[in-house]
Amino acid sequence: MICVKNKNEIQLQKKKRIYLDYAATAPVRKEVVKEMLPYFSDKFGNPSSLHSFGLEAKAAVSNARKTIANVINAEEDEIIFTSGGTESDNLAIKGVAYANKDKGNHIITSKIEHHAVLNTMKELEKEGFKVTYIPVDKYGQVNPKDVENAITDDTILISIMHANNEIGTIQPISQIGKIAKKNDVIFHTDAVQSFCHLPIDVDKFNVDLLSVSSHKIGGPKGVGALYVRKGIPIKPLFNGGPHEFNKRAGTENVPGIVGFGKAAEIASKEMKKESVRLTRLRDRLINSIISSIPGVRLNGHPKNRLPNNVNFSFIGVEGEAMLLMLDSLGIAASTGSACSSHDLSPSHVLLALDPDPVKAHGSLRFTLGHETTEEEINYVIKMLPGVVEKIRKITPRIEGVTTI
Amino acid sequence: MAKKKTNVKIKNSNKKKSSSISNNVTNSSLYTEKVMEHFMNPHNMGEIQNADAVGEAGNPVCGDVMFLYLKVKNNRIEDIKFKTLGCAAAIATSSMVTDIAKGKTLDEALKITNKQVAEELGGLPGVKMHCSVLAQQALKNAIENYRKKHKN
Numbered sequence: 001m002i003c004v005k006n007k008n009e010i011q012l013q014k015k016k017r018i019y020l021d022y023a024a025t026a027p028v029r030k031e032v033v034k035e036m037l038p039y040f041s042d043k044f045g046n047p048s049s050l051h052s053f054g055l056e057a058k059a060a061v062s063n064a065r066k067t068i069a070n071v072i073n074a075e076e077d078e079i080i081f082t083s084g085g086t087e088s089d090n091l092a093i094k095g096v097a098y099a100n101k102d103k104g105n106h107i108i109t110s111k112i113e114h115h116a117v118l119n120t121m122k123e124l125e126k127e128g129f130k131v132t133y134i135p136v137d138k139y140g141q142v143n144p145k146d147v148e149n150a151i152t153d154d155t156i157l158i159s160i161m162h163a164n165n166e167i168g169t170i171q172p173i174s175q176i177g178k179i180a181k182k183n184d185v186i187f188h189t190d191a192v193q194s195f196c197h198l199p200i201d202v203d204k205f206n207v208d209l210l211s212v213s214s215h216k217i218g219g220p221k222g223v224g225a226l227y228v229r230k231g232i233p234i235k236p237l238f239n240g241g242p243h244e245f246n247k248r249a250g251t252e253n254v255p256g257i258v259g260f261g262k263a264a265e266i267a268s269k270e271m272k273k274e275s276v277r278l279t280r281l282r283d284r285l286i287n288s289i290i291s292s293i294p295g296v297r298l299n300g301h302p303k304n305r306l307p308n309n310v311n312f313s314f315i316g317v318e319g320e321a322m323l324l325m326l327d328s329l330g331i332a333a334s335t336g337s338a339c340s341s342h343d344l345s346p347s348h349v350l351l352a353l354d355p356d357p358v359k360a361h362g363s364l365r366f367t368l369g370h371e372t373t374e375e376e377i378n379y380v381i382k383m384l385p386g387v388v389e390k391i392r393k394i395t396p397r398i399e400g401v402t403t404i
Numbered sequence: 405m406a407k408k409k410t411n412v413k414i415k416n417s418n419k420k421k422s423s424s425i426s427n428n429v430t431n432s433s434l435y436t437e438k439v440m441e442h443f444m445n446p447h448n449m450g451e452i453q454n455a456d457a458v459g460e461a462g463n464p465v466c467g468d469v470m471f472l473y474l475k476v477k478n479n480r481i482e483d484i485k486f487k488t489l490g491c492a493a494a495i496a497t498s499s500m501v502t503d504i505a506k507g508k509t510l511d512e513a514l515k516i517t518n519k520q521v522a523e524e525l526g527g528l529p530g531v532k533m534h535c536s537v538l539a540q541q542a543l544k545n546a547i548e549n550y551r552k553k554h555k556n
Binding site: 316317319321324328337338342346393394396397401402 | 434440443444446449451464465466467468469470471489491492493531
């Protein structure tokens with residue numbers, strides 16, 4: 001039970017800092033920072049230069065490229081470095097749309113994509129493209145049959161994310177890829193949340209484009225990559241030099257790319273072990289919340305979800321209030337409530353699972369990662385029931401809304 | 405000389421007002437200390453059994469609902485309690501409005517503005533100002549409901 005009696009107590013508890021928002025970003029690994037440093041001072045060359053400074057920078061970029069390609073079973077020259085997941089999504093979707101608009105103007109995606117995908121789709125709709133947004137079931141899963149049924153002669157692209165950032169649900173990418181291939185439609189997947197958490201093989205997935213991001217796996221922010229299968233034409237987002245196989249102009253962010261490569265190397269090596277460890281912690285947290293707090297609902301599929309994702313709706317509690325109280329206890333999490341968003345609208349993902357916005361307002365997301373310990377999860381398990389109880393005491397009784 | 409001094413004083417206090425309403429938050433905190441105080445340890449939180457009037461504002465669909473309960477004696481708010489479902493700002497503004505309204509006459513309480521509530525809290529982020537509006541509305545509704553019931 002939380003009884004923060006005085007300011008000193010608040011300060012004491014503040015010293016403990018538990019970060020459980022890995023879906024938002026992750027701490028940069030120490031080895032990554034170490035690997036990046038030389039590229040700021042000694043090896044600062046432009047990879048396009050022909051002298052030794054340039055060549056050593058070029059080698060570093062090439063090395064990172066190779067590492068990332070290996071993780072997903074791609075060729076080196078199929079990896080394009082970008083400024084992050086958002087740019088990769090934009091490059092994939094707009095790149096394919098503009099390069100293929102003479103073949104058709106219809107795109108299929110899902111209702112629960114990240115805003116980087118959804119807002120890009122909205123832009124394309126303004127330009128005359130037609131987009132079908134496939135709904136999801138109560139677990140947030142896309143039915144491959146729905147994708148197949150949506151395909152028309154005008155369909156040029158399917159974009160379905162591998163795993164969802166809010167609820168963790170994993171999509172049947174291989175099945176969707178098979179359908180896309182059978183119908184000769186280009187297939188993109190946003191793998192920002194799944195890269196180095198789940199095994200990815202671009203051939204097994206039958207995927208043509210795949211977005212990944214550095215900062216989610218303990219690399220620096222501001223760098224990501226897009227896998228583009230050889231032979232898939234894409235129009236670059238902007239023009240300049242011939243960098244990244246003429247697909248993404250601009251002097252490479254060498255330290256960032258080096259950091260990304262190192263993070264991918266470490267994270268992919270640890271992936272098997274980490275996914276077992278995190279799944280265990282995740283399920284402990286999920287089961288404890290279900291058994292110790294009444295009036296809760298797990299959002300997303302109970303088993304077919306990211307190893308590190310926990311997302312619950314709590315009856316009679318608002319998300320931001322929970323977040324702040326947890327923050328005062330040193331626990332950092334996230335919510336899908338309207339009050340916490342910049343435009344005061346609730347999470348579109350939660351609304352896709354259940355159109356009742358009330359459940360979206362009372363949602364809480366914990367995402368675990370490489371620095372999460374068992375002690376930290378124990379602490380959350382200990383403190384969360386008190387937080388929920390305290391806030392519920394303030395809630396008015398509204399039959400069917402706040403009553404359990 | 406004295407006149408000048410007074411003028412300067414007024415100018416300064418006006419400046420204080422506008423900056424405290426708009427955004428008095430530091431880079432590392434979403435809310436002022438006062439808001440956090442009222443959120444973590446709300447004042448007058450609860451229900452009044454057999455309340456003389458109840459006022460409601462907001463709705464669960466939007467994410468904020470406030471209920472204010474009044475006990476009125478001789479046209480004065482003898483006791484006031486609140487229950488709120490909402491974010492920290494919603495809870496803090498409901499708590500603060502009960503502090504401001506307690507002991508006031510119904511007419512005095514009707515004059516309480518949302519700006520006042522926000523000010524007393526040391527300011528609210530722009531996107532949370534609507535919470536102070538809800539608090540003021542809940543109070544207004546409570547008083548109106550009371551007056552409807554007691555038309556004489």
